[in-house]
Amino acid sequence: MTALNILSGGAAQGLIASLAPQFKAQTGLDITGEFGAVGAMADKLRSGTKADIIILTAAIIARLAEERWVVPASIADIGMVETAVAVRTGDSLVKVNDEAGLRDALRAADAIFVPDIKASTAGIHVAKILQQLGIAGEVASRLRIFPNGATAMRQLAETDALRPIGCTQSTEIISTKGVALSGSLPRGCDLSTMYTAAVATRAAHAPQAQGLIDLLIGAGQREVRTRAGFIDARP
Incomplete structure (x- = not known):
């Protein structure tokens, strides 16, 4: 076991990169996988691509939970x-x-x-x-x-x-x-999207995936999230 597999929207790539060294120090694992269009990443999961953690829009994660591709209890908002x-x-x-x-x-x-x-x-x-x-x-x-x-x-x-x-x-x-x-974008043309993480149902490394989610949403990472462009999901 040398890496945690991720399927994620591109919006989270910079944040994951900034936290990868800390995650490796805690677990010994690198983070590997794919970042891309959220619809394409969801389809990859559905088609059998191996993944431990999924980071997509809240709406897509909710659908994946209904389809039993992710663990409902693990779902956590990262930020807008x-x-x-x-x-x-x-x-x-x-x-x-x-x-x-x-x-x-x-x-x-x-x-x-x-x-x-x-x-x-x-x-x-x-x-x-x-x-x-x-x-x-x-x-x-x-x-x-x-x-x-x-x-x-x-x-x-x-x-x-x-x-x-x-x-x-x-x-x-x-x-x-x-x-x-x-x-x-100006009012009337604007869009703010909630990005959400979840552990994949078929995760090979579920505890480590949950550990990364805890790191991503932790209060201690608020400044890191802000620098990466996330508007905090919590007050």
Whole structure:
């Protein structure tokens, strides 16, 4: 036994990375597995991918509990994550104080970097907002769609586009070198998503998985969660 297997939304990747050394010191285990679009990660679990701990949106974890893929008693909220706007480090921050400002910012961009618009939390929301703003067709050719937010942000950091912009969950922006958090989406276009952890029903290392959940939600890690972009689930 050398590693704990995880299936997680990309929103939690930076937080897991920051806590991995402490977890290893406590258990002797590394953390391995996959981070990606929440829908894709849930489907991997259902298709038999080995996992000890699952971190996805609260809604998906609830469905997995009903389907008996995770242990209901282990379910714990980690925190809320906002969907936000990103720019390359060094580029001017984009002001999106209202719907008109967001519409203008998206129209002005020559490349818009987003995660999967069918399987990821932020990507699905971006597609909805483009429709809401009435510019989905106008900007369709400028969308740069990637399997998850982390990949989208890495590509944003490396692009040679003149006026690029990105939109994904704040945690993925914060944890990616070369991009900067420009701001949350404005009211009426905003999205805050609760991320939740659970031990997989078929976990090979259930006690250690529960130990990681306890570490993730512990009061002593509040500052770590905040730095990673999580809005604490507890007062």
